[in-house]
Amino acid sequence: MKQVVVISGAPGTGKTTVRNYLTKEYGMQKVLTHTTRPKRTGEQEGVDYYFETDATFFENHFLEHVEYDGKKYGSSLEGLQKAWQKHDWAVIVLDTAGAISYLQQLPQQTLVLYLTSSQTQQAVRLAQRGDTSALIKQRLASQEAQRDLHLPQQLQGHACVIRNNDWEQTKQALADWLQTTGSSVDQAPEELARPKQSDHEQAAEEKG
Template structure:
């Protein structure tokens, strides 16, 4: 399982889409109570839930972020593994740490995405269509501050990818995947 984590606007969705397109890794569809952005589809981008339906799932991890609930369910993991033995999931850093604790270490590969200039994140959020008030709220949230740095729980295990240049990012991701899936020699 390839866990893609990092701060908002660092390219988690783009890297996950690349893993899906290039390596045919299905994305674990996670749950959220937030409203879909333009172009997002239920059961493709997220399971868009009401507050009540969200509570009906069996979560491995869940978090309140920017006033909305997010979580990854055991059922979502099973659906992805039915498609392929290699899967990918987008999580915040707290969720990534939970996966490292809850699952066998050799089954989880964490990629922490970052950018070299934090101000670039604002422009990326504007470009993807987030409204200015939402962006400002997100950039001042506790979660943003938390995810802006690689947490100690991930430091020794995560592959840090600086996503300033998309072609370079793809090369780094390719190398991480190839290293992870090559057979282990005793």
């Protein structure tokens, strides 16, 4: 059975790092998302995002979508299927609202990974991304960040919770989790069980 790992958590909990690790070490395929924001220098269609206009955005069948600063972002069934064409296991970073949406629409194929971290670690990670102190405080105090600090009731009993303070411990927790997912892991391709190089991925996500 094809699976999608949805990584969620508050800003600065290391979601992008974990996603990149799963793509590199386990061969999971990143789900590309759609956006109406302008393409930045060096970005490529179908590599970084699927770039849309306001007119074409909703031609896709979205599993979740949001709007930030007048720009739309979303992940579609079409994008997920394209990832599954390359690998039976896909991975995506979403906020908790998006994770709930995936779980509701694809309950048999969605595995939710919820990351937590100390506030100190969160601030350090955000600072390493180049965020100013004022922006860090603003992000951590935002309504979305406060919401994602806690595992929603709809995800309780469905999500694997990992505290991402120590990277070596996190890697071991990920390995243990993948082993305990049972028969679904046994059905994954052989490359899931051994390290595999993947294409270069972006170091940051627009969301979460």
